[in-house]
Amino acid sequence: MPSLSSMLLIVLAVLGGLNLFVLVQLLRQTGSDQDPDSQWQWLQTTLTALQRDQHSGAERTERELRGAVLAAARDTRVELGGGLAEFQRLLMAQSGEVARTQNEQIDSFRIQLAAMQTGLDQRLAGLQGGIEQRLVSMQGSVEQRLSNLQGGVEQRLASLQADNEKKLDQMRATVDEKLHATLEARLGESFKQVAERLEQVHRGLGEMQTLAQGVGDLKRVLTNVKARGVFGEVQLAGLLEQVLTHEQYAVNVATVPGSNERVEFAIRLPGRAVGGAPDAPVWLPIDAKFPREDYERLLDAHDRADREAAEAAAKALEQRIRDEARSIAAKYLAPPHTTDFAILFLPTEGLYAELLRRPGLTEALQRQHRVTLAGPTTLLAMLNSLQMGFRTLALEQRSSEVWSVLGAVKTEFAKFGDVLAKTKKKLLEAHNTIDDAEVRARSMARKLKSVEALPEPEARALLPVESGVARDGDAATAG
Missing domain, CATH: 1.20.5 (Single alpha-helices involved in coiled-coils or other helix-helix interfaces)
Structure with a gap:
């Protein structure tokens, strides 16, 4: 709208x-005449x-x-x-x-729907009754058949299992016998080598214990100097002979190459001089000095209680020792053929004590002339220290030998491990072979389920088990 x-x-x-x-x-009506x-x-x-x-x-x-x-x-x-x-x-x-x-x-x-459901219920009830009757009859028939089949299968499997077990036992016995013999031979040889190496190690350890006992004796000497007592006027040769072996020191040695100056005693230290032979030693010069006149004048001054005379005698003794130290440094020190210091041996403890009382004397001798003063007890301690060094060096050398023996033992143990690994491999191969045989036996049993078993006499006549087992044993032995 x-x-x-x-x-x-x-x-x-x-x-x-x-x-x-x-x-x-x-x-139109008005016309055109109008204006x-x-x-x-x-x-x-x-x-x-x-x-x-x-x-x-x-x-x-x-x-x-x-x-x-x-x-x-x-x-x-x-x-x-x-x-x-x-x-x-x-x-x-x-x-x-x-x-x-x-x-x-x-x-x-x-x-x-109610009428249809009633009809279906009646039909289902009838069908259920028929099916139950049929199932009961079928179940009885199936159980009977299964029982018969199970009895036959068990009999066949029992016979096959018995035969397989006999063959497997013979194969296992043959393999075990071979492996046992091989393993015993290899293990016996390896243990023999290990026993020999361990015996060498035991001998080396015994020698090391002997050296350790010697080091302990040296320690007791160094820590109990007073038990040794004061040696008095013990000569240098006696001290060297007492502590060192004849191979460890020399007498009248020309320590400076090309010089005719010979020191009274020199200790042979292990080393190698520059430009020398590979076994050339390094010498430690030891020179014994005993300014008897100066020392006796000092003792006389002390006995007279003449302080000025004692001071003058002490200064003269000090100057004499300085001159001797200068002479030793000039004649016998030539590094690297020698050590960079020498030892001036004073044969009495009293003389050594008097020189130690001089202020700055020992430090000046060591600093200016590289000479060390030593009395009988001090020299004995030095020699014992050197002897301990020699023994320590020998101990290190023997230790290297022991380590070499241990390395050889380790090598043999490695070989022994290889032998064990190979033995284990062979055992695993034998085990795998037996497993394969068992698998094949089970496969044969499954294949033979449908075959009816023969009576035992006929089976033995057709399959002579003993001869077959003997042939298998011969083949395994040949293998």
Whole structure:
């Protein structure tokens, strides 16, 4: 239904068209003899009148149209309300009819389903009874057949298992005998070598214990000097002979190459002089000095309680020792053929004590001339220290020999491990062979399930087990 505004527009358009048509007709009737101004005024007057008429007509038309539209709308609402009420009444009636029809159909279906279920229950009960009877009869038949089949299979498997066990026992005995003999031979040889090596190690350890005992004796000597007492005027040769061996020192040695100066005693230290032979030793010069006159003058001054004379004698004795130290350094020290110091031996403890009392004397001799003073007890301690060094060196050499023996033993143990690994490999191969034989036996048993067993006498006649086993044993022995 068109709206009120669109209808007004249509009416206005129609009125405008009519006005335009009237104007055109009026212009045709007036003719062309009038002047334009009068025509224009007449047109304006006519248009104004037409506009007033058109406006009033439009308002009147609008009022009429609005009234008509409102009346039509009221009529339409009334008709729609009546139609909707009638439609709702018809719909409710049809819904009730449909519900009654569905309820009747559902009741009919329920009755039919109950009848069908009753019939199915009866049929299923009958079928279940028949099936149970058939299953019971089939179960009895199957159990009987399985029992018969199991008895036959057990008999066949028992006979096959007995034969296989006999053959496997003979094969195992042959393999074990060979492996045992080989293993005993290899193990005996390896243990013999190990025992020899261990015996060598034991001898080396015994020698090391002897050397350790000697080192302990030396320690007791060094830590208990007072038990030795004061040696007095013990000569240098006696001390050297007492502590060292003849190979460890020499007498009247030319320590400086190309020199005719010979020191009284020199200790042979292990080493190698530069440019010398590989076994050339390094000499430690030891020279004995006894300034008897100077020492006796000092003792006389002490006996007289002459302080000035004693001081003068002490200075003279000190100067004499300095000169002797300078001479020893010049004549007998030549590193690297010798050590970088020498020993000046004083044969009495009293003389050594007097020189030690001189302030700074021993330090000056060591610093300026590289000469060390030593009395009988001090020299004995030095010689014992050197002897301990010689023994320690010998101990290290013997230790290297012991380590060599232990290395050889380790090598033999490695070989022994290889032998054990090979033996283990052979045992695993034999075990795998036996497992393969068992697998084949089980496979043969499965294949022979369908074969009926013969009586034992006929089976022995056809398959002589003893001869077959003997042949297998011979083949295993040859292998």
